[in-house]
Amino acid sequence: MPEGTDLTTEEGLIAAADLLQPIHYLMPFLAHALGAFVGALIAGLIAATHKMTFALSIGLVFLIGGIMMVLSVPSPTWFIVVDLVLAYIPMAYFAGKMTTNKA
Template identity: 65%
Template structure:
C-alpha cells in the first residue's frame, strides 16, 4: 500500500477507534457509577445544570474514557502508519487534546478535573500508545 495512504488510514482509524473506546466508556459509566440524584446526564444542558452535584468519583469514567480512547487511538495509528509512527501517535493525542479543550469550554467542570484531564489524559497517553503500537508492530513483523 502507498505509504501516504497508509499514514492517512492510520490517522483515520486511530481517531475512529479511539472515539469508539471513548464513547463506549462514557455510555457505560452511567450504569457503573450512576449520576447524582436529580442530575440529567443524558443531555449537554442537563449536565451543565447539574454539574455542581457531581462528586470526584463521577469524574473517574470521563477521565478513563479520554485517556483510554487516546491510548487506543495512538496505538492503532502507530501500528498502521508506514513511517513516523510516533509522530502519528502524537498527532492523535493532539487531536484528542483539542477535543478535550473544546469540551472544557462547552461543559464547565471543576477546575481540578479540567487540569488533570488536559494534562494527563491526552499527550502522555498518546506517547504510551505510540510506544506500545511501535512495539506490537515490530513484534508482528519480526
C-alpha cells in the first residue's frame, strides 16, 4: 500500500482512494470473483435440480452486495465496471456450468 494509507477505516479508505494504483484493486476483484464462484459452485453441487438457477441466484446475491459496496466505498469508474460486469454473474455462470451434467 502507498505510504501513509490507513485502509482499516472507511475514512482512511476514502482519503487513500486517490493514491491507489490499479494493482491495488486486484485482490478485491479476486475476492469478489472467487467468492461468487465458490458460493455458486457449492450451491450447484448441493442442488438436486435446477443447478444453474441456484448458482445464478448466488451470483445475483453477490452482485447486489457488489452494488451496495460501490455505493458506499469510493472506487474508480473502471474498477466499478470491471467488478460488476466480470466478477459476479460470469463466475456464477461458470460454476453453474461446471455442476450441470451435460456430457
